[in-house]
Amino acid sequence: MVSVGSADRYLPDTVQQAVKILVVGAFGVGKTTLVGSVSEIEPLRTEEVMTEASVGVDDLAGMHTKTTTTVAMDFGRITLNSRLVLYLFGTPGQRRFWDLWDGLAEGALGVLVIVDTRRLEDSFDVLEQLELRGLPFTVAVNQFPDSESYGADELRCALDLLPDTPVVMCDARERAPSVNALISLVEFVSSTVGAVRARETAS
């Protein structure tokens, strides 16, 4: 990635609309790597302070202690054409993070879920959250050098995915497979939107 100075940080004035895709997954799964592989700008980071009631039952003083944590979100940008820009937000999948960035998921085209086959169980939380929210998603399997390779069907079964949820293999460090994973997602969203429209017309 070519680093951009402040003079190049701006969008062309012709851009009229922004769309977004969320890139979610467990810690260390390659979210920021994928965003960096496809972004036209050096990925940027934004932070929020999260206040959490501490979990503990033996609170003799009867006081609710709270802890604050700083949580970061990395994001990147792709100018798709002269009028349209795409933002990619890399975020942990747990609900408390989405609530933190109020409005993060609203209006998103869809979600790319990155999984690591060495730690599949880390993805269960994320997938459950997406199914609850009804957001269309595609699973991108980030292949690490020491990960065993599994077939898409095997993974679909292990992750208990619906039959039509796309599963793609990916190397988040490389631009082409990362772009392909995004294309799979948008194709899937297109077909979903088409199906919903057809049902609405029929009824």
Add this chain to the structure above:
Amino acid sequence: MSGPDGEYAASALRPYVITKGRSRPTRNTVGIEALLIAADPPRELPVSATREERALVRMCERLLSLVEAAAHLELPVSLVKVLASDLVDSGHLNARSSIPQAVLPESQLLQEVLDGLRRLR
């Protein structure tokens, strides 16, 4: 323009001082990916405008998303949403549309996204 690293991070209180106690913007239409640009010709800010409001308007002298402006200014997005919303209301900033909430993206828009991504391969 912005304070030293982590100036606000040490305290969750400071953002609420900057926003005069509010945690929510006045309008819900300013998404984190909303595209912002300063009014042209520029409108002078009132003398009561905060340092952060001035910095945000200056940052948006050309087209930039809200979340990028927040990252460059090293301010929390939640805070910049409140400030941007006020500044749009007062006519100092213009916001360009993102997809309205709870609306299915149009197939034409999705096709544009696909075409744009395919050009990257």
